[in-house]
Amino acid sequence: MSTQTEPLDNPADGKTGLFYPPHAQPLRGDEGFIHATWKFLRNPVEGFGPLAYNQPIVSVPNFGKKLHVITDPEGMMQVLQHEATKFTKTAIDARILGPATKEGLLSVHGEQWKRQRKAVAPMFRKRHMEDLAPIISTTLDAFCEGLDAEPDVELNAAMAELTFDVLAKALLGDPQGIDGERLKYATRNMVTSAGTLRPDDLIPFPAWVPRPISPKGSRALKKLKKAADVLIAQRKKSPVENDLVSLLIAARDPKTGEGLSAREQRDNLIGFFIAGHETTALTLTWALYLIGMHRPTAERIRAEVMAICPEGNVSYDQMAELKFTQAVIDETMRLYPPAPMLNRLCHEDTVVSGREIKAGDTFLLCNYVMHRTERLWDNPLAFDPDRFIRDPKLKAKGAPYMPFGAGPRICVGAAFATMEALMSLARLVRDYDVKIPEECYPKPLMTVTLRPQGGVPARMVRR
Numbered sequence: 001m002s003t004q005t006e007p008l009d010n011p012a013d014g015k016t017g018l019f020y021p022p023h024a025q026p027l028r029g030d031e032g033f034i035h036a037t038w039k040f041l042r043n044p045v046e047g048f049g050p051l052a053y054n055q056p057i058v059s060v061p062n063f064g065k066k067l068h069v070i071t072d073p074e075g076m077m078q079v080l081q082h083e084a085t086k087f088t089k090t091a092i093d094a095r096i097l098g099p100a101t102k103e104g105l106l107s108v109h110g111e112q113w114k115r116q117r118k119a120v121a122p123m124f125r126k127r128h129m130e131d132l133a134p135i136i137s138t139t140l141d142a143f144c145e146g147l148d149a150e151p152d153v154e155l156n157a158a159m160a161e162l163t164f165d166v167l168a169k170a171l172l173g174d175p176q177g178i179d180g181e182r183l184k185y186a187t188r189n190m191v192t193s194a195g196t197l198r199p200d201d202l203i204p205f206p207a208w209v210p211r212p213i214s215p216k217g218s219r220a221l222k223k224l225k226k227a228a229d230v231l232i233a234q235r236k237k238s239p240v241e242n243d244l245v246s247l248l249i250a251a252r253d254p255k256t257g258e259g260l261s262a263r264e265q266r267d268n269l270i271g272f273f274i275a276g277h278e279t280t281a282l283t284l285t286w287a288l289y290l291i292g293m294h295r296p297t298a299e300r301i302r303a304e305v306m307a308i309c310p311e312g313n314v315s316y317d318q319m320a321e322l323k324f325t326q327a328v329i330d331e332t333m334r335l336y337p338p339a340p341m342l343n344r345l346c347h348e349d350t351v352v353s354g355r356e357i358k359a360g361d362t363f364l365l366c367n368y369v370m371h372r373t374e375r376l377w378d379n380p381l382a383f384d385p386d387r388f389i390r391d392p393k394l395k396a397k398g399a400p401y402m403p404f405g406a407g408p409r410i411c412v413g414a415a416f417a418t419m420e421a422l423m424s425l426a427r428l429v430r431d432y433d434v435k436i437p438e439e440c441y442p443k444p445l446m447t448v449t450l451r452p453q454g455g456v457p458a459r460m461v462r463r
C-alpha cells in the first residue's frame with residue numbers, strides 16, 4: 001500500500017487493477033517554516049505534512065493567536081455542528097466572497113443567517129428537485145448536440161458551461177430579454193479572477209479592509225450585480241411559477257413570515273451562481289477524468305445506465321437505481337472535494353480534539369486531508385468507488401467524509417448538485433467514450449475550489 005508521503009510513480013496497480021490518480025504532494029515534514037509556508041501559499045492542499053495526516057489536530061502560532069488544522073471527523077463535527085454557535089466563518093470568506101455576495105447566505109451570520117436559511121431551504125426540497133429534473137434533461141440534450149459538433153474539449157471549461165446552463169435555467173427559467181451569454185461571461189470572470197484565493201487572503205485582515213481586485217474582476221462584478229438586479233425586477237413585474245428566482249422573491253421565514261430584502265435577494269442569486277456551478281462542474285470534471293483513465297469503471301457505469309435507461313436521460317425516479325454511478329461520484333468527491341478546506345473563527349473558549357482553544361483562534365477544516373488519511377480510510381489514495389457500496393456507513397453523519405460540509409451550514413444545494421451530477425454523468429458516460437491523453441495526470445490545485453492544474457483535455461467520442 002502506498003503511503004501519504006511517497007510520490008506515486010506508477011498510477012496503475014497491476015495486482016488489484018486499482019487506479020491511483022493524482023494527488024497533491026504533501027510536505028515531508030522536515031522542511032523549514034519558510035518552505036512550508038511558501039508551499040501552502042502556492043497550493044494550500046500541498047501545505048500539510050505527516051502531522052496533519054497522522055493527528056486529529058495540528059496547531060501553529062498565527063499573528064498572536066493560534067491556527068488549528070482539523071483533519072478528523074470528531075473535531076470537524078464539534079466545530080461545524082455540536083458547538084457551531086461558538087464559531088463563524090473567518091474574514092477570508094468575507095474578503096473573497098463579500099464583494100459579490102455580502103448579504104447572501106454564503107456570507108451572513110447569526111440571526112440574519114438563520115432567517116435566510118429558513119427562507120431559502122424550501123427551494124431545495126425534494127418537491128422542487130423533481131420539478132428541476134426535466135430542466136437538467138433538456139440542458140443535457142443541448143449540451144450533447146454541442147459535443148457532437150465539437151468533441152474536443154477541455155473538461156473543466158466544458159463542464160462549467162453545462163452546469164452554468166443548468167443553473168441558469170433552474171434559477172431563471174426562460175429568462176426573456178436577459179443576455180444569458182453575458183451573465184455567464186460575467187460570472188465566470190468573477191469566479192476566475194475576483195473569486196480566486198491569493199496568498200494575501202491568508203493574512204488575517206479584518207473583513208472591512210478592502211480586497212483589491214483586478215479591473216477585469218471588478219467590471220465582471222459590476223455586470224453581474226446589474227444583471228441580477230434587472231432579473232429580479234423583471235420577475236417581480238411578471239412572476240413565473242417555480243423557477244428559483246421567483247421562489248427566492250417569494251421566500252418567507254416559515255415562523256415570522258418575513259421575506260428577504262432586495263439586496264439579500266440579489267446577493268443570494270449571485271451566491272447561488274457562484275457556489276452552485278463551479279463546484280458541480282469540478283465534480284463532473286474529476287469524475288470524467290477518473291472514468292477516462294479507468295476503462296472498467298466506464299464499462300460498469302455504461303452497463304448500469306443501459307439496464308434502466310438505454311436512451312434519453314435518466315428520470316428523477318430512476319436515479320436511486322444508479323448505485324455504482326453514485327458511488328463513482330462519492331469517490332470522486334472523496335478524492336477531490338470541490339470545497340477542500342473550510343474555515344472558522346472561534347468566539348468562545350472551548351476544547352476541540354483534546355486541545356484548549358481560545359476565542360480569536362482560527363480553524364482550517366481540511367476535508368481534502370481527512371478524505372486521504374490512512375488512519376481513517378483503507379487504501380486512501382486509490383480510486384475505489386466500491387468502498388461506498390461495501391460500507392454505506394461511509395456517508396453517514398459523523399463519518400470522515402464531508403464534501404458538503406456538516407452541521408447547520410451544510411451545503412443548502414447538496415441535493416440539487418447530487419441530482420445534476422448523477423444525471424449528467426449517467427448520460428455522458430453511456431453515450432460517449434472519454435478519451436484522455438495517457439500522460440494527463442493533473443495535480444489538484446486549490447484556488448478556493450479544487451481544480452485540475454492545467455486542465456484536462458479530452459475527446460468525447462459518440463458511441
Ligand code: HEM
Nearest residue numbers: 106275276279280338339342403404405409411412413417
Ligand atoms: C458538488 C457540488 C457542491 C459542493 C461540493 C458544495 C460544497 C459546499 C460546502 C462544503 C459548503 C459549506 C461551507 C462552509 O460550511 O463553510 C457549502 C455551502 C453552500 N452551498 Fe454548496 N456545494 C455544492 C453545490 C451547491 C449548489 C448547486 C448550490 C446552489 C444552487 C450551493 C449553494 C451553497 C450555499 C448557498 C451555501 C451556504 C450555506 C449556508 O451557509 O447556510 N452549493 N457548499
